[in-house]
Amino acid sequence: xxxxxxxxxxxxxxxxxxxxxxxxxxxxxxxxxxxxxxxxxxxxxxxxxxxxxxxxxxxxxxxxxxxxxxxxxxxxxxxxxxxxxxxxxxxxxxxxxxxxxxxxxxxxxxxxxxxxxxxxxxxxxxxxxxxxxxxxxxxxxxxxxxxxxxxxxxxxxxxxxxxxxxxxxxxxxxxxxxxxxxxxxxxxxxxxxxxxxxxx
Amino acid sequence: xxxxxxxxxxxxxxxxxxxxxxxxxxxxxxxxxxxxxxxxxxxxxxxxxxxxxxxxxxxxxxxxxxxxxxxxxxxxxxxxxxxxxxxxxxxxxxxxxxxxxxxxxxxxxxxxxxxxxxxxxxxxxxxxxxxxxxxxxxxxxxxxxxxxxxxxxxxxxxxxxxxxxxxxxxxxxxxxxxxxxxxxxxxxxxxxxxxxxxxx
Numbered sequence: 001x002x003x004x005x006x007x008x009x010x011x012x013x014x015x016x017x018x019x020x021x022x023x024x025x026x027x028x029x030x031x032x033x034x035x036x037x038x039x040x041x042x043x044x045x046x047x048x049x050x051x052x053x054x055x056x057x058x059x060x061x062x063x064x065x066x067x068x069x070x071x072x073x074x075x076x077x078x079x080x081x082x083x084x085x086x087x088x089x090x091x092x093x094x095x096x097x098x099x100x101x102x103x104x105x106x107x108x109x110x111x112x113x114x115x116x117x118x119x120x121x122x123x124x125x126x127x128x129x130x131x132x133x134x135x136x137x138x139x140x141x142x143x144x145x146x147x148x149x150x151x152x153x154x155x156x157x158x159x160x161x162x163x164x165x166x167x168x169x170x171x172x173x174x175x176x177x178x179x180x181x182x183x184x185x186x187x188x189x190x191x192x193x194x195x196x197x198x199x200x
Numbered sequence: 201x202x203x204x205x206x207x208x209x210x211x212x213x214x215x216x217x218x219x220x221x222x223x224x225x226x227x228x229x230x231x232x233x234x235x236x237x238x239x240x241x242x243x244x245x246x247x248x249x250x251x252x253x254x255x256x257x258x259x260x261x262x263x264x265x266x267x268x269x270x271x272x273x274x275x276x277x278x279x280x281x282x283x284x285x286x287x288x289x290x291x292x293x294x295x296x297x298x299x300x301x302x303x304x305x306x307x308x309x310x311x312x313x314x315x316x317x318x319x320x321x322x323x324x325x326x327x328x329x330x331x332x333x334x335x336x337x338x339x340x341x342x343x344x345x346x347x348x349x350x351x352x353x354x355x356x357x358x359x360x361x362x363x364x365x366x367x368x369x370x371x372x373x374x375x376x377x378x379x380x381x382x383x384x385x386x387x388x389x390x391x392x393x394x395x396x397x398x399x400x
Contacts, residue, residue: 150370153368154355154361155358158356158357159358161361178395196378196382
């Protein structure tokens with residue numbers, strides 16, 4: 001029995017909305033898409049988008065999380081010793097940007113640079129989520145972990161900006177292997193190397 | 201004898217336009233300002249803006265260069281040995297972002313993330329200008345210098361993004377001294393440390 005018209009809840013509408021949102025955010029960025037447009041692409045009532053996903057911020061976060069698969073990444077990161085964690089983090093980061101999720105990650109970074117409330121989401125939700133999960137497995141001094149994580153984020157964000165957004169050469173064309181080893185050593189030092197103590 | 205109305209060329213109009221452009225770009229970003237609006241703020245004929253500065257891209261670059269004072273920065277960078285260059289680069293970078301030019305630098309980074317042709321300016325004009333000048337004084341292998349410079353840029357861009365745009369804590373509030381020494385060691389390694397060679 002074929003169904004036509006707008007879909008009621010529970011008929012795969014959630015997945016349709018998520019797919020529509022993923023494509024729309026990737027193509028036009030966070031600011032270029034309305035909830036109503038996403039509902040229209042998914043052929044559902046706009047109220048259903050709010051019912052399943054709450055606010056546009058929350059929908060965007062859900063899209064990002066569905067693209068990134070944090071459980072798989074975390075398993076990958078924790079598959080080896082702490083002393084090779086830096087390279088594995090950079091390798092996963094490159095895989096993310098060079099795979100299907102790259103367009104979403106790109107949309108996020110562009111948006112974070114322009115929209116204060118998305119910057120807040122990165123700062124207060126995404127960053128703590130991802131990094132605390134890694135940090136908690138690494139047996140780091142909890143007093144140092146947040147600053148170490150922020151230094152790691154500073155290098156990874158800049159790598160994404162130069163290699164994927166600005167496409168700065170010769171970094172944009174450099175072999176993944178070279179990038180993983182060069183930047184991996186930096187990430188490793190930020191995670192487990194000595195940090196300077198404040199000058200008296 | 202007081203002059204009134206629109207200023208003819210040669211009466212300080214160039215400086216008025218530059219000041220107007222600096223404020224307008226800082227407040228609204230590259231995309232949020234037209235050449236006509238800048239002329240209006242400076243109280244000059246729009247044709248004069250084009251006469252002095254060419255295109256809007258060229259005006260933006262001139263504003264950036266006037267804010268940054270590359271000669272002073274270069275002198276500062278070269279004031280010590282190559283083995284402490286990493287820390288001096290980061291120290292100058294923080295001074296730039298935390299000083300009057302910070303708003304312009306912020307406007308540039310926001311714009312570079314969203315506008316392809318500004319990304320091209322960063323890639324093809326600003327980056328080669330600034331970095332080649334430093335590189336040429338450092339006696340680096342010319343074959344390696346561009347990739348080393350791009351890795352430096354990746355860390356500095358990410359530092360700006362996390363500390364100044366997203367204001368990721370505890371990095372945003374960290375003492376300049378800690379940031380200079382921690383990130384300085386990374387920049388130093390990218391400049392003069394060993395780079396991995398490609399896997400066979």
